[in-house]
Amino acid sequence: MIRTLLSATALSLAATALWADPLPSWNTGETKSAIISFVDAVTDPASEDYVTPEDRIAVIDNDGTLWSEQPVYFQLFYSIDMVKKMDPSALTSDALNAAAAEDMEALLATGEEGLMEVVAAAHTDMSVAEFKTKVAEWLEEARHPTTGKRYTDMVFQPMLELLTYLRDEGFATYIVSGGGIDFVRVFSQDVYGVDASQVVGSSLVSEYVVNDGVPMLMKKPDLFFIDDKVGKPVGINHHIGKRPIFAAGNSDGDFEMLEWTTSGDAPGFGLYVHHTDAEREWAYDREGHIGVLNRGLDEGAERGWHFADMAKDWAVVFPASE
Amino acid sequence: MIRTLLSATALSLAATALWADPLPSWNTGETKSAIISFVDAVTDPASEDYVTPEDRIAVIDNDGTLWSEQPVYFQLFYSIDMVKKMDPSALTSDALNAAAAEDMEALLATGEEGLMEVVAAAHTDMSVAEFKTKVAEWLEEARHPTTGKRYTDMVFQPMLELLTYLRDEGFATYIVSGGGIDFVRVFSQDVYGVDASQVVGSSLVSEYVVNDGVPMLMKKPDLFFIDDKVGKPVGINHHIGKRPIFAAGNSDGDFEMLEWTTSGDAPGFGLYVHHTDAEREWAYDREGHIGVLNRGLDEGAERGWHFADMAKDWAVVFPASE
Numbered sequence: 001m002i003r004t005l006l007s008a009t010a011l012s013l014a015a016t017a018l019w020a021d022p023l024p025s026w027n028t029g030e031t032k033s034a035i036i037s038f039v040d041a042v043t044d045p046a047s048e049d050y051v052t053p054e055d056r057i058a059v060i061d062n063d064g065t066l067w068s069e070q071p072v073y074f075q076l077f078y079s080i081d082m083v084k085k086m087d088p089s090a091l092t093s094d095a096l097n098a099a100a101a102e103d104m105e106a107l108l109a110t111g112e113e114g115l116m117e118v119v120a121a122a123h124t125d126m127s128v129a130e131f132k133t134k135v136a137e138w139l140e141e142a143r144h145p146t147t148g149k150r151y152t153d154m155v156f157q158p159m160l161e162l163l164t165y166l167r168d169e170g171f172a173t174y175i176v177s178g179g180g181i182d183f184v185r186v187f188s189q190d191v192y193g194v195d196a197s198q199v200v201g202s203s204l205v206s207e208y209v210v211n212d213g214v215p216m217l218m219k220k221p222d223l224f225f226i227d228d229k230v231g232k233p234v235g236i237n238h239h240i241g242k243r244p245i246f247a248a249g250n251s252d253g254d255f256e257m258l259e260w261t262t263s264g265d266a267p268g269f270g271l272y273v274h275h276t277d278a279e280r281e282w283a284y285d286r287e288g289h290i291g292v293l294n295r296g297l298d299e300g301a302e303r304g305w306h307f308a309d310m311a312k313d314w315a316v317v318f319p320a321s322e
Numbered sequence: 323m324i325r326t327l328l329s330a331t332a333l334s335l336a337a338t339a340l341w342a343d344p345l346p347s348w349n350t351g352e353t354k355s356a357i358i359s360f361v362d363a364v365t366d367p368a369s370e371d372y373v374t375p376e377d378r379i380a381v382i383d384n385d386g387t388l389w390s391e392q393p394v395y396f397q398l399f400y401s402i403d404m405v406k407k408m409d410p411s412a413l414t415s416d417a418l419n420a421a422a423a424e425d426m427e428a429l430l431a432t433g434e435e436g437l438m439e440v441v442a443a444a445h446t447d448m449s450v451a452e453f454k455t456k457v458a459e460w461l462e463e464a465r466h467p468t469t470g471k472r473y474t475d476m477v478f479q480p481m482l483e484l485l486t487y488l489r490d491e492g493f494a495t496y497i498v499s500g501g502g503i504d505f506v507r508v509f510s511q512d513v514y515g516v517d518a519s520q521v522v523g524s525s526l527v528s529e530y531v532v533n534d535g536v537p538m539l540m541k542k543p544d545l546f547f548i549d550d551k552v553g554k555p556v557g558i559n560h561h562i563g564k565r566p567i568f569a570a571g572n573s574d575g576d577f578e579m580l581e582w583t584t585s586g587d588a589p590g591f592g593l594y595v596h597h598t599d600a601e602r603e604w605a606y607d608r609e610g611h612i613g614v615l616n617r618g619l620d621e622g623a624e625r626g627w628h629f630a631d632m633a634k635d636w637a638v639v640f641p642a643s644e
Contacts, residue, residue, distance in 0.1 A: 215555070238546075241503070
């Protein structure tokens with residue numbers, strides 16, 4: 001009798017594990033169902049859509065897809081905070097002075113050139129190792145100006161669950177970010193469970209130098225690669241060498257990545273995170289300077305892509321505070 | 323009694339597996355011992371040199387390290403064979419005409435510029451997918467001019483064993499080649515057991531274009547990255563984002579990769595394959611136009627690097643023919 005009870009308990013535990021909801025923070029609806037149906041189809045050896053594990057590649061944007069990107073990309077906040085620490089004598093331009101004074105209006109008035117100058121000041125003429133140490137320290141200390149949260153607490157709980165679900169189903173999960181590859185690698189493992197080797201991003205030229213017998217990789221001011229728009233499929237091919245079957249993004253900068261992913265011979269899934277939730281996060285799409293989504297909204301449905309409507313599809317946005 | 327016998331057999335099989343030689347094609351000697359001692363140390367949790375699996379990164383050159391590279395890099399043979407198939411009207415230069423006529427002397431007389439022209443003709447203005455199909459077909463058909471072997475049969479059996487051994491011990495094994503990333507990816511999985519995502523190499527610019535609704539990655543004639551010399555640590559950082567702990571190469575083009583690998587805080591192993599075997603392969607180092615090894619020979623020993631003397635250390639060079 002005890003043996004029977006134990007067996008029943010074991011069976012029921014097994015059933016629970018088997019049928020547990022892999023995406024508990026996603027509300028029941030078309031998008032959640034579509035994700036699960038797709039994953040079921042490509043992982044079922046009996047399905048005509050079956051994909052072998054070595055070809056289960058998922059590519060996922062970072063800013064606005066895995067974490068927030070308002071009011072500006074978090075990497076720009078990092079840059080401004082670094083400029084604030086610079087010696088005043090090094091503030092040799094309007095842009096650097098505006099950043100040091102945290103005068104966002106004045107900084108934006110300096111245009112793209114001014115912004116690039118601020119980013120460059122925070123990212124160059126140091127080694128990759130030194131840069132990563134600075135970013136790690138900043139992520140510990142810095143707080144978002146409106147939420148007061150750590151930046152790494154402004155990740156999207158439903159997307160963390162999606163990453164885990166995909167990996168549990170044999171996918172390799174890559175981050176494919178318009179942001180800096182060295183920047184994202186600082187927290188990709190701890191926050192997303194994504195190894196440094198599975199981060200694709202924009203980058204500056206780096207140079208190998210040996211100083212007093214010590215080799216270093218120095219970050220130089222010239223752009224090496226811009227991992228955005230048409231650059232995303234290029235970066236994906238360069239780093240992965242295979243066409244993905246699952247892509248998620250949130251802006252027109254991700255359009256080509258979704259297009260590339262869903263145009264192969266294998267089945268492909270395209271997902272757009274749609275920022276519709278002004279209460280819990282931000283609401284924006286067609287207008288503005290960050291995360292603009294026009295072509296994706298216009299063409300996504302006819303291309304068979306799916307939309308995560310943040311207000312409707314997500315029961316939770318950010319992970320619960322500890 | 324039977325049960326005892328069975329147990330004894332099981333134990334002895336287990337012991338055989340445990341003590342089986344992981345590098346059977348390596349002769350007993352300092353280099354083989356050093357490799358095994360290093361792997362034992364970094365995989366033993368009780369060792370002060372222990373390295374966690376996620377940081378066990380091995381980087382291994384291709385031409386001259388995993389397969390032969392004489393009388394010229396095999397990718398140049400590929401290029402010449404493609405030029406031979408070109409329409410005669412497209413042979414608009416001395417270099418292209420020399421290649422089409424298989425006149426190596428005349429081709430070499432056109433210098434680096436001429437060689438680049440031949441390589442470019444075989445590598446550009448086609449999609450990455452088309453290029454890979456052509457390379458795969460060529461690898462099936464082509465035979466090496468002096469050995470008569472398939473090129474993929476001219477891989478080094480001891481190095482195949484080393485790759486397997488490292489992976490069995492929890493290493494991620496990356497190929498870091500001066501050759502083309504798209505070229506090596508065609509056979510890296512089948513021949514070396516290395517996934518496309520773990521191949522680092524030189525590359526041309528590729529461009530994302532959509533023709534009649536079909537997206538493609540087109541190979542352009544401009545160089546994107548040269549994965550050689552100081553470029554190797556840069557390429558490693560770009561693709562892997564971590565410093566390796568094991569590096570193998572065969573020429574001065576690998577010097578900086580070995581230097582970078584053996585200069586970290588973690589223990590690092592540097593291995594040079596030394597081509598000393600004119601009978602079974604080729605003998606060359608300080609002289610010539612391919613795989614020149616000078617600085618490595620001069621400084622390797624004092625840097626604690628190890629040399630696989632092909633004639634002395636390898637019981638077998640190429641895998642046995644079927």
